[in-house]
Amino acid sequence: MSKTILITGGTRSGKSSFGEKLLKDSDDVLYIATSKVFDSEMAERVRLHKERRNPKWETYEGYKDISKVIESTEKNKIMLECVGTMVTNLMFDTYEDFEGVSKEDVRVMENEILKEFTNIIEAVKNYNKELILITNEVGLGLVSEYKLGRIFTDILGRINQRLGEVSDQVYLTACGIPLKLK
Template identity: 50%
Template sequence: MSLVMITGGARSGKSEFAEKLALEKGGNSVLYIATSIPFDEEMKERVKRHKERRPPFWQTKEVYKNLYDVISKSNAKVALIDCLTVMITNLLMEVDLTWEKVELKEIDNIEKQIADEVDKILSAKKDFKGDIILVTNEVGMGLVPEYKLGRIFRDIAGRMNKKVADAADEVYLMVSGIPLKIKG
């Protein structure tokens, strides 16, 4: 089956496009994997709006790690992961470090752990009987972040996006709500 990556900037229509593709490919047989952890009221409202937009018959799992286990146990026709960059943020926030003082060796170790999680997701492509749709944010086209943690996040997310794009059968770049197919 196929792996479809959908990337783009903030509020570019990535999730809506991914949901439309999932509905076309999987109908009522969709596993929606939501990776966010809503800590504040603004994020809770975003999650609420996402839930209201999705068909109620889709199965939803709210997890941000060990996604391979969730995908490989599913019989759905489509697994939609929304989103990789939020997953990366959550994995980074699990690490108890003073980010402004972290050394490159520690960053490399953290990135390896995140890359291992992404590799497991990619390995689901051969084990899962359905299509996988993965949403992620394009983080490399903006300004260089002012703070070290922002730069660490941007660099890791950029490399994970590249890893997924390399493995993907199709890649779409969302620009102002318009999907541009750039691979496949």
């Protein structure tokens, strides 16, 4: 039976560690890493993440057409790290400069991003997988003074709401402690 778990929280709140703990007794895991490595600091973060994971887990690095990756894997448990990073990458695939982007452009872009996540959830259901989604909680901070920050926060906030609705379980992590919300 398929199952989706959403884990949200702030930066360094323990989201990833908690998600990995939920899967620690399984070797049947596909870890989907959605980040792009742009500099040595990011490369070090990725290295540390890889180091602490079960070495038997398979890793897929990418952020597009993830539903096809889910459909093609033999692994039954999937951890997607991180929804926020995936949203960022998809946004920048669409536009490089956000200052001149209209509300309609943002609406269309958001719908395309939502479609990516809808396809992921459908693939999990259709192929009877377990999915753990790690995301950033953006609803507890200030409103950005920059248009790009506001667009990102709005899109990720609404994507998180939708993922929360369709997830079987939702956790908020703070100070390394998970709190079950659903």
